[in-house]
Amino acid sequence: MEDYRISLTANRKSKDGSIMGKVLDFKEEMIKHENSSYNVYKKNPFITACDRQVRYIDRHESKEQNAIMFGSNSYLGLCNSEYVINKSIECIKELGVGSGGVPLLTGTTIVQNELERSISSLTGFEDSILFTSGYCANLGMVSGLLGPENLIVHDKLNHASLIDGTILSGAKMLRFKHNDLTHLEKILKENTSKYPGGILVVTDGVFSMDGDIADIPAILNIVRRYKCLLAIDEAHATGVIGENGGGTLSYFNIGYSKDIILTGCLSKALGVVGGYISASQEIIDYLRVYARSNMFSTSLPPGDCASVLASLELIRSTDIVKRLFFNSNYLREKLKDNGFEILNSKTAIIPVIIGDDLKASLISKDALDLGVVVNPIFTPAVPANLSRLRISVMATHTKSDLDMLVSILINLFNKYDIQRL
Numbered sequence: 132m133e134d135y136r137i138s139l140t141a142n143r144k145s146k147d148g149s150i151m152g153k154v155l156d157f158k159e160e161m162i163k164h165e166n167s168s169y170n171v172y173k174k175n176p177f178i179t180a181c182d183r184q185v186r187y188i189d190r191h192e193s194k195e196q197n198a199i200m201f202g203s204n205s206y207l208g209l210c211n212s213e214y215v216i217n218k219s220i221e222c223i224k225e226l227g228v229g230s231g232g233v234p235l236l237t238g239t240t241i242v243q244n245e246l247e248r249s250i251s252s253l254t255g256f257e258d259s260i261l262f263t264s265g266y267c268a269n270l271g272m273v274s275g276l277l278g279p280e281n282l283i284v285h286d287k288l289n290h291a292s293l294i295d296g297t298i299l300s301g302a303k304m305l306r307f308k309h310n311d312l313t314h315l316e317k318i319l320k321e322n323t324s325k326y327p328g329g330i331l332v333v334t335d336g337v338f339s340m341d342g343d344i345a346d347i348p349a350i351l352n353i354v355r356r357y358k359c360l361l362a363i364d365e366a367h368a369t370g371v372i373g374e375n376g377g378g379t380l381s382y383f384n385i386g387y388s389k390d391i392i393l394t395g396c397l398s399k400a401l402g403v404v405g406g407y408i409s410a411s412q413e414i415i416d417y418l419r420v421y422a423r424s425n426m427f428s429t430s431l432p433p434g435d436c437a438s439v440l441a442s443l444e445l446i447r448s449t450d451i452v453k454r455l456f457f458n459s460n461y462l463r464e465k466l467k468d469n470g471f472e473i474l475n476s477k478t479a480i481i482p483v484i485i486g487d488d489l490k491a492s493l494i495s496k497d498a499l500d501l502g503v504v505v506n507p508i509f510t511p512a513v514p515a516n517l518s519r520l521r522i523s524v525m526a527t528h529t530k531s532d533l534d535m536l537v538s539i540l541i542n543l544f545n546k547y548d549i550q551r552l
């Protein structure tokens with residue numbers, strides 16, 4: 132128990148300095164975790180879709196179990212929607228399972244074009260470009276637009292894909308404390324004259340581990356004063372907040388602007404896979420050539436595009452976004468009433484703070500035994516004193532699912548002697 136250690140990304144150096152030494156050190160650590168049944172490196176495989184209720188195989192007992200899912204990014208429950216599945220099948224029968232080429236050669240059918248138009252009408256921006264993942268969209272946006280002559284200023288909690296894009300671009304990177312606009316302004320004041328080539332400020336719209344929303348009106352105000360560009364990662368905002376799931380700008384009632392670039396995911400609330408950038412026509416035309424994760428990579432399969440189109444149709448024609456909002460608020464209030472620390476969550480992501488890596492792992496494992504899937508999140512993804520369960524609410528959860536989760540958490544917090552407020 133005492134030498135319990137999690138180093139999901141920190142384990143990058145070996146005792147003897149060699150490549151294989153590093154690999155073998157990690158193997159040793161994995162075996163230790165596996166022998167202790169910690170719920171960290173290996174998960175039980177599901178044998179059903181990542182829906183409200185799932186069935187999985189318990190790896191240790193080799194038997195099938197049911198659980199209610201509180202760890203899926205498919206917030207609207209669309210990844211297993213019959214309507215979406217049927218639209219996908221129809222399209223696959225007509226256009227095949229793969230696109231057969233990169234977007235600028237043979238990988239573009241009318242379905243990719245239609246999806247780009249549909250995303251632009253959701254975001255309200257001039258044009259959009261598709262990627263095979265949200266990760267690739269962020270990589271392409273940052274590395275396509277910036278070079279070593281630029282500065283990029285990140286919110287400290289921005290997603291890893293934005294950081295990786297920065298490394299690829301060679302741009303100088305600075306980070307401001309999470310949602311701390313005084314700090315952002317200080318950085319811009321000190322650096323604007325040093326970067327005549329331009330500065331890009333980047334923030335997640337909805338933060339993936341905290342579920343809070345960036346203060347875009349205030350950030351935009353500062354960004355415009357210093358004549359920078361602003362990029363917003365809409366991964367957990369698209370389909371979740373704003374009118375008809377239009378995202379962070381819609382939530383704040385801010386319209387299209389040439390100095391804003393949006394990136395987003397088709398893999399989360401929209402339930403499928405892929406990513407996008409929405410921006411001005413000029414920026415999109417440029418990125419179709421200079422975003423290398425688009426230009427040099429086989430395009431999103433037509434069947435996936437048809438699925439996303441069907442998801443967008445359901446968002447417009449049903450009340451799923453409202454139901455997600457209702458469920459998220461209900462659970463948030465119930466957790467708060469029972470003294471759980473949930474930071475400043477305002478969306479479908481609700482962090483339940485535990486503050487101890489080992490206890491987070493054990494609680495996640497016990498919760499599964501009691502019938503709910505909850506993801507434990509540790510250092511270095513979050514600071515050690517803020518290790519947590521990351522609860523993801525779905526539009527398809529029932530009131531009794533949400534009540535059951537809270538009562539399981541109360542029991543487990545008591546079992547592991549964790550204070551509530």
Ligand SMILES: Cc1ncc(COP(=O)(O)O)c(C=O)c1O
Pocket residue numbers: 264265266267269290292335339364366367396397398404405406
């Ligand atoms: C904020 C954020 N941006 C980008 C991504 C990458 O998206 P995808 O999983 O579609 O590659 C994620 C994924 O978790 C994310 O949380």
